[in-house]
Amino acid sequence: MLVSTPWVKFFCGIFLLFLLWSAGTVINPADPDLWHRLAVGEFLWKNGHFPAGHVFSYLADYKYVADHEWGSALIFYGLWQWGGGAAIVATKLVTLAITLAMIVGAGAYDRRPTAILVAFYALVMLALLPSFQSTVRCMIFTHIFFALWVCFFQRERFGPPTPTILYVLSMIIWANLHGGFVIGLGWLFAIMVIEAIYHRDWKKWAVRLGLCTLATLVNPFGVQLWISTARALVTTRSGFPEWAPVSWTSDLMLYTGFKLLLLCVLAALSIQFSRRGWKRLDRPAVILIVAFMLLALTSARHTSLFAVVAGALLPGIFPLKWPYNVSHRPLRRLVVLGVNYGVIIMPLFAALRILPVGEGLNLEYPSISCPVGATNFLQRQDIRGNLLVPFNYGSYALWELRGKMRVSMDGRYDLVYKPETYRRVEDFFSASGDWKTLLTTPAPEAILVPRNAAVYAKLRSESGWTESYRDSTDVVFVPR
Numbered sequence: 001m002l003v004s005t006p007w008v009k010f011f012c013g014i015f016l017l018f019l020l021w022s023a024g025t026v027i028n029p030a031d032p033d034l035w036h037r038l039a040v041g042e043f044l045w046k047n048g049h050f051p052a053g054h055v056f057s058y059l060a061d062y063k064y065v066a067d068h069e070w071g072s073a074l075i076f077y078g079l080w081q082w083g084g085g086a087a088i089v090a091t092k093l094v095t096l097a098i099t100l101a102m103i104v105g106a107g108a109y110d111r112r113p114t115a116i117l118v119a120f121y122a123l124v125m126l127a128l129l130p131s132f133q134s135t136v137r138c139m140i141f142t143h144i145f146f147a148l149w150v151c152f153f154q155r156e157r158f159g160p161p162t163p164t165i166l167y168v169l170s171m172i173i174w175a176n177l178h179g180g181f182v183i184g185l186g187w188l189f190a191i192m193v194i195e196a197i198y199h200r201d202w203k204k205w206a207v208r209l210g211l212c213t214l215a216t217l218v219n220p221f222g223v224q225l226w227i228s229t230a231r232a233l234v235t236t237r238s239g240f241p242e243w244a245p246v247s248w249t250s251d252l253m254l255y256t257g258f259k260l261l262l263l264c265v266l267a268a269l270s271i272q273f274s275r276r277g278w279k280r281l282d283r284p285a286v287i288l289i290v291a292f293m294l295l296a297l298t299s300a301r302h303t304s305l306f307a308v309v310a311g312a313l314l315p316g317i318f319p320l321k322w323p324y325n326v327s328h329r330p331l332r333r334l335v336v337l338g339v340n341y342g343v344i345i346m347p348l349f350a351a352l353r354i355l356p357v358g359e360g361l362n363l364e365y366p367s368i369s370c371p372v373g374a375t376n377f378l379q380r381q382d383i384r385g386n387l388l389v390p391f392n393y394g395s396y397a398l399w400e401l402r403g404k405m406r407v408s409m410d411g412r413y414d415l416v417y418k419p420e421t422y423r424r425v426e427d428f429f430s431a432s433g434d435w436k437t438l439l440t441t442p443a444p445e446a447i448l449v450p451r452n453a454a455v456y457a458k459l460r461s462e463s464g465w466t467e468s469y470r471d472s473t474d475v476v477f478v479p480r
Helices: 005-024 032-047 070-107 115-128 139-158 164-175 181-197 202-215 224-234 256-276 283-298 300-317 330-357 372-380 391-400 419-429 435-439 455-460
Strands: 385-388 405-407 446-450 465-470 474-479
Touching (some): 032 070, 032 391, 115 300, 139 181, 139 300, 181 283, 256 300, 372 474, 419 435, 446 455
Parallel strands (some): 385 405
Antiparallel strands (some): 465 474
């Protein structure tokens, strides 16, 4: 006797949640940007107004900061106060589950679950994971709202229209949580253009785009939010791997989910194009998938957006089920059963293998961004003033030493600093250019240096500085 569809959907959901838990808790590295979000959230919570740029940094270029992630800062600080690192990790899992659930709802809303369909969404979850693995980042809210808007789009294509007010209200919240709200506006613009090309109701989407653009002005900074967001969009990000294209040669395992999903989507679209031709395809959906595929190929940061669009739209183009009846063909039936069991058992086996060694809800402090020992030393010695730190260390030091020391540079490089200030700090720790100027203009009260930094050997020979702390990864220099 066949199991009823509701029960099949229930067990498929449990299966995907189990995979999500195991994959999402293998590692829980604290995202470097988490710490400056906590500091901003605490400042807002205690003082009731926004911190000026120089409150946490002595090299800040902008005193007035229109922080497009201020809402996320308040949420993260509230979570930290409530449950510490465990609450932060749990937030990662919950937001990933919500995003995946909306993608599944958009793509498999009226379909009977099949093994291939479930395996496809397991792959979508794996492609989403890089944007959620580092716990937690403000862009998780962009994923949630973007997935919600894709759901709105799918609902409207096959059912009643979505009230425009829902777009406007969600945009107001989105614009106060993360600068990725620009992606939502881009989504509305893309749909408007497609609707115009195919002579449909493009004016409705133009109205939505206009109203949502105005809705972004409902924030504490007004039009200044757009200025800071635009500055972030045009800021150069050379040297940041997540903003570079995904490498297909240097590390084959990096972004594995995206690579497999991309190949599957290309194969599915090629098969359907050869079978049905361009005119018989769901052309708007194909155009949107290809557009976000190209966007993902330009930057690793955008691969998860492609996963959202592909997960929601591909099942409507390429039904993820066997296209024929196998009951009367024993050999074909055997092959189908083997494939069905394989695509379910393989990810389940992998999840069972990695689950015992996972971190659970424990937050990790990676040494490449969290100089725990060095900041503890500075706290014990009660050193105050300016702290010269490299970019990766800045946010953690800012959080741990807030109220005592201001850092040279932190992760808010597109909000608080000009590109030349970022390069100036980079030059110091690579001991290149006029690196010595940061020793005097302005002078720091301490320098936190990774032992593998080029400037470490130079500082050891500087007469005005001496080592006061050293561990396996970091050194603290203070004036003699």
